[in-house]
Amino acid sequence: MLKKYLLAPGPTPVPPEVLLAMSRPILHHRAPEFAEVLGQVKEDLKWLFQTRNDVLTLVSTGTGGMEGSVTNFLSPGDKALFVNSGKFGERWGKICAAYGVKTEEIKVEWGYSVDPQLVKSALQKDPSIKAVYIQASETSTGVAHPAREIAAIVKAHENTILVVDAITALGVFDLKVDEWGLDVVVTGSQKALMLPPGLAFVSVSEKAWKMADKAKNNKFYFNFKKERESLSKNQTAWTAASSLIVGLSEVLKLQKAEGLENIFARHHRLAEATRQGMIAAGLKLFAKGTPSDALTAVEAPAGFDGQAIYKNLRVTYGITAAGGQDQLKGKVFRIAHMGYADTFDTITAIAAVEMVLKGMGAPVNLGSGVAKAQEILLKKLN
Amino acid sequence: MLKKYLLAPGPTPVPPEVLLAMSRPILHHRAPEFAEVLGQVKEDLKWLFQTRNDVLTLVSTGTGGMEGSVTNFLSPGDKALFVNSGKFGERWGKICAAYGVKTEEIKVEWGYSVDPQLVKSALQKDPSIKAVYIQASETSTGVAHPAREIAAIVKAHENTILVVDAITALGVFDLKVDEWGLDVVVTGSQKALMLPPGLAFVSVSEKAWKMADKAKNNKFYFNFKKERESLSKNQTAWTAASSLIVGLSEVLKLQKAEGLENIFARHHRLAEATRQGMIAAGLKLFAKGTPSDALTAVEAPAGFDGQAIYKNLRVTYGITAAGGQDQLKGKVFRIAHMGYADTFDTITAIAAVEMVLKGMGAPVNLGSGVAKAQEILLKKLN
Numbered sequence: 001m002l003k004k005y006l007l008a009p010g011p012t013p014v015p016p017e018v019l020l021a022m023s024r025p026i027l028h029h030r031a032p033e034f035a036e037v038l039g040q041v042k043e044d045l046k047w048l049f050q051t052r053n054d055v056l057t058l059v060s061t062g063t064g065g066m067e068g069s070v071t072n073f074l075s076p077g078d079k080a081l082f083v084n085s086g087k088f089g090e091r092w093g094k095i096c097a098a099y100g101v102k103t104e105e106i107k108v109e110w111g112y113s114v115d116p117q118l119v120k121s122a123l124q125k126d127p128s129i130k131a132v133y134i135q136a137s138e139t140s141t142g143v144a145h146p147a148r149e150i151a152a153i154v155k156a157h158e159n160t161i162l163v164v165d166a167i168t169a170l171g172v173f174d175l176k177v178d179e180w181g182l183d184v185v186v187t188g189s190q191k192a193l194m195l196p197p198g199l200a201f202v203s204v205s206e207k208a209w210k211m212a213d214k215a216k217n218n219k220f221y222f223n224f225k226k227e228r229e230s231l232s233k234n235q236t237a238w239t240a241a242s243s244l245i246v247g248l249s250e251v252l253k254l255q256k257a258e259g260l261e262n263i264f265a266r267h268h269r270l271a272e273a274t275r276q277g278m279i280a281a282g283l284k285l286f287a288k289g290t291p292s293d294a295l296t297a298v299e300a301p302a303g304f305d306g307q308a309i310y311k312n313l314r315v316t317y318g319i320t321a322a323g324g325q326d327q328l329k330g331k332v333f334r335i336a337h338m339g340y341a342d343t344f345d346t347i348t349a350i351a352a353v354e355m356v357l358k359g360m361g362a363p364v365n366l367g368s369g370v371a372k373a374q375e376i377l378l379k380k381l382n
Numbered sequence: 383m384l385k386k387y388l389l390a391p392g393p394t395p396v397p398p399e400v401l402l403a404m405s406r407p408i409l410h411h412r413a414p415e416f417a418e419v420l421g422q423v424k425e426d427l428k429w430l431f432q433t434r435n436d437v438l439t440l441v442s443t444g445t446g447g448m449e450g451s452v453t454n455f456l457s458p459g460d461k462a463l464f465v466n467s468g469k470f471g472e473r474w475g476k477i478c479a480a481y482g483v484k485t486e487e488i489k490v491e492w493g494y495s496v497d498p499q500l501v502k503s504a505l506q507k508d509p510s511i512k513a514v515y516i517q518a519s520e521t522s523t524g525v526a527h528p529a530r531e532i533a534a535i536v537k538a539h540e541n542t543i544l545v546v547d548a549i550t551a552l553g554v555f556d557l558k559v560d561e562w563g564l565d566v567v568v569t570g571s572q573k574a575l576m577l578p579p580g581l582a583f584v585s586v587s588e589k590a591w592k593m594a595d596k597a598k599n600n601k602f603y604f605n606f607k608k609e610r611e612s613l614s615k616n617q618t619a620w621t622a623a624s625s626l627i628v629g630l631s632e633v634l635k636l637q638k639a640e641g642l643e644n645i646f647a648r649h650h651r652l653a654e655a656t657r658q659g660m661i662a663a664g665l666k667l668f669a670k671g672t673p674s675d676a677l678t679a680v681e682a683p684a685g686f687d688g689q690a691i692y693k694n695l696r697v698t699y700g701i702t703a704a705g706g707q708d709q710l711k712g713k714v715f716r717i718a719h720m721g722y723a724d725t726f727d728t729i730t731a732i733a734a735v736e737m738v739l740k741g742m743g744a745p746v747n748l749g750s751g752v753a754k755a756q757e758i759l760l761k762k763l764n
Contacts, residue, residue, distance in 0.1 A: 004407060006410060011409075011411070014408055014625075019405040020405065022405070022578075025396075026388060026394075026395060026396055026572075026578055028388060029579070059441065059442055059580055060441050061621040061623075067603045099600050100600065190621065196404075196624065197623045198625075217600070218481050218482065220449045220481070221445055221446045221604070222603070239570070239572065242393060242578065243396075243580075244578070244580065314413065320413050
């Protein structure tokens with residue numbers, strides 16, 4: 001028997017009570033029983049997003065939500081600014097290119113957070129920029145960007161919106177969507193929302209809706225105005241993924257019972273314990289900028305292959321973490337502490353990394369990282 | 383206690399063994415365990431589609447698959463022909479319009495099947511037509527179209543492909559994708575495939591792939607070539623809806639055990655029993671053309687509201703069927719016999735309709751429709 005652990009930065013484990021809820025007989029998406037569920041989910045999502053804006057629910061992965069956040073607000077030939085500090089920042093550029101949106105790129109070395117002043121000067125230099133696209137948490141590097149500071153800059157520009165990929169941020173750390181002025185915020189079901197993949201969520205501010213009125217880009221399936229209209233009747237524009245939404249209603253109950261502050265504190269505690277534990281085990285963190293509390297990218301020790309560490313975790317210990325993507329392949333491995341994760345998931349992750357490294361012949365004192373993590377987890381819990 | 387029955391033309395009930403499979407711990411979409419599942423599903427889908435073509439799996443509803451079947455094969459300004467005989471035929475026109483594709487429309491009165499000769503003459507008249515869009519089964523009217531005959535016509539045109547919305551057809555009745563020459567065939571998870579909503583499937587012929595090389599329409603999320611490339615490595619381009627795909631692997635096992643011929647015969651038997659049962663109960667079928675074996679649209683008796691019948695089925699008897707859509711609202715109700723449906727689902731449907739009508743004061747001999755259905759179900763089973 002090899003017991004399985006899912007510690008990847010998405011998908012994340014689904015709580016048993018949510019799996020059970022999704023096993024109930026299917027609800028029809030036009031039946032009143034379903035409208036009732038969706039109506040409650042709609043309100044609870046606003047709570048989770050800290051917003052009074054509409055939060056749309058789409059049947060797609062997060063990438064579909066990202067695409068819609070380009071096509072619904074911009075026209076071909078419009079100008080957008082995007083921050084590219086990893087695989088997902090790069091994706092904003094690719095989506096814009098696919099839809100004829102001209103882009104200005106702020107290229108940030110992988111591992112660093114963007115300097116908000118770069119956004120400020122780019123907007124000052126070119127006031128025709130209609131939208132700024134960032135990641136709140138760049139999943140490929142485990143680095144967070146200063147969404148709040150960037151929002152304060154974008155807010156001053158009447159005709160520019162801020163679009164935030166919060167796929168590994170929302171429900172992980174604090175994002176005050178309304179208070180900070182995050183116009184469009186995208187997330188997915190399989191991260192902090194503790195659901196299987198299949199849903200994307202997008203909150204849209206009034207400022208962004210006004211821009212949507214003028215956007216001429218082609219769209220049909222990802223039509224936010226159509227979704228907004230349906231949502232006002234507690235429906236979705238197309239067939240709803242009803243079993244996932246029933247699961248979501250259970251997730252939101254769990255999250256409301258825990259409370260936003262506690263959720264954020266838990267993620268921070270686990271992240272901090274992972275980071276300090278890895279350092280105590282003799283490893284280096286990849287993040288040079290602000291580390292994301294969603295996941296930790298750890299450098300493979302010199303002379304050791306990150307993919308081999310990832311593979312050993314899986315094959316020898318039944319732990320699915322993640323390797324490095326693109327330019328980081330072989331150089332890092334990534335451990336998530338997001339969603340349905342708590343103290344002993346973190347202990348497990350650190351203990352397993354120590355054991356894998358030992359098994360590979362790397363210099364490591366068994367238990368050194370675990371002890372440091374325990375210390376932090378104890379302190380933070382009290 | 384009001385026991386619930388789902389007899390709507392999608393979503394359809396999910397077999398308990400499939401619900402259980404989807405309750406297993408989440409698989410990571412880049413892990414070898416998942417690639418193994420997807421590799422088997424890929425082969426089994428070819429069996430279900432009766433094709434050697436690639437069958438792509440998308441995280442979306444069927445409408446997303448329809449959109450991709452426009453954007454991946456056509457460029458703005460290209461010409462398409464579409465058959466509009468109901469709400470879903472109409473949708474082909476709307477998608478083409480959203481992406482700047484010029485359309486020629488064959489408008490068919492709701493309730494009728496299209497005359498293939500109309501397709502033939504439209505193609506002869508305008509050889510610049512690059513794609514013909516049809517429904518194999520129009521869900522809003524319960525009518526089937528002659529896909530085979532239309533395919534034979536389109537096949538003769540070297541530069542024209544046939545795109546079939548088979549969302550309530552594939553896995554219900556025989557569609558010989560390769561043998562007949564159906565270039566692009568779209569279906570969804572929540573119909574004959576007995577899964578929750580959330581996946582679309584699209585098979586693509588070599589003729590269509592050649593057209594895809596030249597298609598200039600904007601696309602990013604629904605990028606069929608990118609999906610094809612990922613599928614060759616037993617992956618999906620974006621995050622896979624892994625729990626649905628694990629469910630799908632169970633569904634395909636059930637379907638392979640039953641066999642295609644038996645599946646089609648079962649649907650035909652249930653459909654025929656429903657149709658004859660409704661007639662014996664004194665009702666009129668809406669279909670004037672070839673009735674679809676996926677669902678039966680029944681006219682509300684003169685002086686009675688179809689929506690009230692639909693509502694009574696639900697409220698009084700716990701049965702979720704469907705009402706009429708758009709111009710048929712109040713005029714018909716629709717009963718499905720698709721997917722995880724067998725003899726006594728059909729008996730239940732007919733008995734309930736009789737009881738609802740009796741309760742509403744309509745003239746009906748209780749048991750008359752049931753008796754006729756029993757007769758047919760007995761005869762066909764022996």
